[in-house]
Amino acid sequence: MIRHDVVVVGAGCAGMRAAIEAKRAGVDVAVVSKLHPTRSHSGAAEGGINAALGNATEDSPESHTFDTVKGSDYLGDQDAIAVMCHEAPGDIYELEHMGAIFTRGTDGRLAQRPFGAAGAPRTVYSADITGHVLIHVLYEQLLKHDVTVYEEFFATQLVVDGGRCAGVLAWDIVRGGLHAIEAKHTILATGGMGRMYYGTTNAYACTADGMSLAWRAGVPLKDMEFMQFHPTTLKSNGVLITEGCRGEGGYLRNADGERFMASPAPNAMELASRDVVSRAEWVEIAEGRGVDGCVLLDLTHLGAKKIKSRLPGSRELAIDYAGVDPIDEPIPVRPGAHYQMGGVDVDIWGETIVPGLFAAGEVACVSVHGANRLGGNSLMETITFGRRAGQAAAERAREEVDVHARIDRAAVRDEERRLEGILTSTEGERPWEIRDELARTMYDKAGVFRTESALLECREKVAELRERARRLRIDDKGTRFNTDLMSALELHSLLEGADCLVTGALARQESRGAHSRLDYTERDDERWMKHTLTWYDRGEVRLDYKPVTVTKYQPLVRSY
C-alpha cells in the first residue's frame, strides 16, 4: 500500500505546479501520471501566457479581468477570473525566477505580444514554444524539490469511502499490476479531452480521463458543451499553428485571397476571439470559398527574418505536416477541437464537492473561461490554480492530523477483476473502431455549428457506442507496457465525456461563445446565463444548473 498526504494525478503544468506548491508547504506529495511529466500536453502550448505586467504598454489586472469576462461571453465566474488576473503577474515572475526562458525585450524585461481579444499586448511568451519552456522549468523544480513521481502509472479509479476521496487506484504501465495509492487529498490535473473529435489539436493522451474519474466519483462536470475550436489547425493531423502567427501580423484569406474576417470582426480582424474566427472560417469552407477544406493563414508578408525569429516552431510544423514553408506560401488551416472550457466543477481553491478531491487545469472548470477561452489564459490558469490547489490541499492535509485515508482491499480486488475482464475478453470490438466512430460523430454533429437534430443524432450515436463499448476485445493479453489496455480504458472516459458534452449542448437553447446553435442564434441571458452541471446517475447523465457569479461586469453585447 502506497500512502501520501497529497497525490496529484497528471503531471502537466497544473499538476506539477500543484505538486511543487504542496511540497513547499511541507507535506508528503506524490505525482501519478500516465506519461513522463515532460511528455504532458501542456508542453505543446505555443503562443504564450497572459499576465498584465504592463511591460509593452500600460495594462492592469482589471483590464485583463474585463477582457476575460467578455471573452467568456459572460459565462465565466467573475470572482475566479479576478483571482487569476490579479495573481498572474506574481506567478509569472516566479516562473521566471524558477528559470523559465521567456523572450526578452531590448531592455531585458519580459516581452509581451498581442493576442486575440486582449486590450493590450499581455501575452508573455517564449518564441512559439512557451508550453515547452514551462513544462521543462516545472519538471526542473519537481526534481529540485524531490517530489515522488509514479511515472507511467494510469489512474483507473478514484476511491470514495464514506463520502471522502481516499486516493486513487493506478495501473503500472511498464511492469503491470494495480496499485492502491492512498492520499488525504487528491488533485486531478489530467488535462483535456480533444481526442473525442476527429479534427483536434490535442495529443493522443488527452482522453477525458480525469473528467471521467471525477464524474464516476460523484462530482458534477460543469459547462461541458463548451469545446473550443482553434481556428488554425492543420488538416493532415490537427496540429495547432499558434495564434501568435496572427498576433505577429498574419492574415487569414479565403480562396479568392480576401481577408474574410473584415465582415464578422471589422476592428479586431484576425485577432477576434477564437470562437468568432472559427465560425467565420467554417462558413467560408462550407460555402465553397475554401481551399481543399481549409482557409489560408498567410504569413508571407511578415518576411523570413520575423518568421524565423518569432515563429520558428510554427514554420517547422508547417513544413513537416503540411509540406508548406510559410515564408513562401500560406498555410492551409481549419478549425479543430482544442480546449475544453468545461470540466470538473471546482471552487476558486480547486476544491470539489467531494471532500479530499481537488482539480486544476484543463480538467477543471473554475470557471475562468466560461463559454470561450482567450488565447494565453489556459497556461495562466494551470499555474495560478495549480498553485492554489496545491496550497489548499497541503494546508488541509496539515490541519487534518486525524484523517487517515484508507483504501479498502475489496475496492482493489473489484478493480483488478474489471481490468482482468478487459484483458481476457475474446469477443467484442477493438477499442479503435469505436474511438474512430465517436471522433467522426462528434466532429460532424457537435462541432463549430450545432442544431437540435444534429445533436439528437449525436447523442443517440454516443449512447449506442457506450453500449457497444461494454464489450471490448484487445489483442495484447500481457501486462508489460500494454497500451492496448490503456486504449480501452481511455475509450470509456472519452465516451462518458462525450455523453456529458452532447447532453449539455442539446439542452442549451442559445448561442454563447463556443456553443453556436443554428436554431437558437442569440445569446439568451434570461434563460441561459447559468452553468450546466452534468451528474453521474447510475451510469447516465443527469442535467442540473447553477448560477454564474457576477461581481462587477453586467453582460453586454459581445463584438470585436
Next chain:
Amino acid sequence: MATIDNEHLTTLKGAYDVQLMEVSLRVQRFGGEEDSRRRYETYTVEVPTTATLLDCLDAVKDKHDGSLAYRKSCRMAVCGSCGMRLDGGAVLACKVPMRPYVDAGHVVTVAPMGNLPVVKDLVVDMQPFWHKVRAVKPWLDTSDEAPPQTEWRVAPEQQEAISKESLCIMCGCCVSECNSMEADPDFLGPAALAKAYRFVGDVRDLDTRDRLRDLNGAHGIWDCTRCYFCNQRCPKGVDPRDAIAKLGAETFREGLHDGIQTLMTDEGARHAKVFIESTYKGGYLRETELVPKTIGPLGALKEIPFALQLARAGKVPNPLMPHKAKDNAEVKRLWKLLEQQTPRHQERALRPEDVTTAKGV
C-alpha cells in the same frame, strides 16, 4: 424545433477526403523477459499520403496487431515520447514523413533506440537517461527563495547563449546514437550535458564553478569523442556536441582566473589541460608531455613500447628540442587577451532588487 435554413453548416464537407498510399515496414518485436527473442515482422498498411512513421505504427496497431508497443503522445515533435530507430538511426517517429520512402520503394526497418535497455518492442527503459539528467543538477540556482517582485533583467543577446539548448525535448535520440556511451555506459552523455550547459550558460545561474567542476569529473565532458552523431540525430537542432564544446570553453575561461587545476581532475580534462599549458609555453603542443601528463608517469611507463614503435616510424619529435613558436611574445600577448575576458560569473544578469527602482515597484 426552430426552423433553420443553414443546416448544411453543421458538417464540413470533404473533411475526411485524403489520398491514400500503401506503406510496408519491418518492425522489431521483443516481448520482454518472458519472451526474450528479438524478431522482425513486416506489415503493410494503407495510410494518408501525409502519414508519418508514427501514423503507420498506429495503423499497424489498429489493423494488424494491437500488442505492438511504442510510446507516443503529442504527434507534433514536442513531447519527446516516440524516439526510435529508423534504418539504424534514431528519429522521432512523428517527425518522419513516409511518402519519400514509398516513392523510393524502400521498406524501412524500425527498432528501439540504442544505449538503453528494451522493455518491449519499441519501448526502451528511460530511467538510465533520467538518472543522468538528474546528475547535472538540472535546475536554476539563484539562491533566492522569497517571492519575486519583478523579473531578472536579461539582455536578449545574453539569453541567446542558451537558445539551442533550451529547445531540448529529452527524447533521447542523441543518447541512442552516442558512441562514447556505447564504450562507457556511465558517460553523462549528450542530453544531460546539453541540459547542463543550459544552466552554465544562463546568466541568472550562480552555480557555474561547482557545475563545471562536476562536469570535468569522471564520465564528464572530456569523455565525448566528438563523433557528432548527437548533432546529426537531434530532431530539434539542439546540437549537444556544440554544448559540450561550450562547456569545455567555459571551463577554461573560468579556470584561467583561479587556476584550471582545481576544475580539471579527470583524465580527459588533464589531457585537454596539456594542450593549454604547452601552447602557453611555446605556442605549440609538446606531444612528448601529452601522455605522462594525462595518465601519470607510471601509466606512461607502460606506454614506452608503443612510443618506441612510433619513434621507429619517425613519429616522435625530439623531446629535448620541442617545437617553439617564432614569436613567443605574441603567444603571450594572445594569452593576456584571453585572460582579460570576464568570466561568466562576473557578467550576471541584473538582480531584480537592483532594478526595482528603475521599474518603479
